[in-house]
Amino acid sequence: MADSLAPGGLTEDIEDLKAQVRALTAQVKTLTQPAGPDAEETASDDPGPDEADDEEHWQFPPFILLLDSPDYEGELRALVEWVEGVLVPGYLAEASADARWCHRWTDHPIAVARLHALWLAWQELTDPATSGYTGPSVWHRDHYDPCMRELRASTGSFQGCVKGEHQVAHRMPALVPSAWTLPVDSE
Template sequence: MTDPVYATVEEWVTDRFVPMYRRTLGGEFRWCAQWWKHAEAISRLTALWHAWEALRLEAGTGMGVWYRDHLDHQLPILLGPRGPFYQCSEDEHLEPHLATVEPAPPGWWVVSDASPLATQ
């Protein structure tokens, strides 16, 4: 097994992702210099990094598959106007709003003929 090129997602983002996949920021594309404060961005970038590390080793079409199946799908979501950085700019991090979650009423998850889950 070959060792990864990058030891961490931060190293991959700093040394590979940001320099390689540049976009004019503002409007359609957004970025936050404090990307590591966005859980969704960490998750998506980690998935991209892991896939990149695996597919870079595939001869022939490995990187093409990475672009098609991974980057081309994730990039518009990650940098998009409604993505994890939608409130931020390159110069300012704004903490994303956390949605409110209410607990389900007692017995909600118990499957019985009378429960909402029985009709699903």
């Protein structure tokens, strides 16, 4: 009844919001359920058929920096396919001093982390079932634009890389000397 009173495009906005609320509800339910072998016994209420089906299909994607081998390599391989197959050809113009890009971006852990987060958001926000019709706009505004500003800035992850050349000299050393550690005496 409320939908029939809604003017013009407001109906679509309401449907988008409903889809987002459903997705967030599923996320909250999954996050707040106790983990471990006793989780099923301590669940307070039995989910209905629709909720059980949603929970079976819903999985949180792993954040790439938290993965160990071989899971890391598998997730990186999928990320490379998306970055090289969708992001680079569709979104990134030629690199410049103001908009850097490194062809060896996988050698930059911060770039891998940011691009993985961008890809996870892409997966969620380009699915109308989870984000409605405004998802792609939200992805561009809230995820793509800030990510690219950070990555491609002259002070970003690719600051030492220039047009087709990858520089490793700008990396942090494995062990940073500290004033807090005392040298070991060799007596």
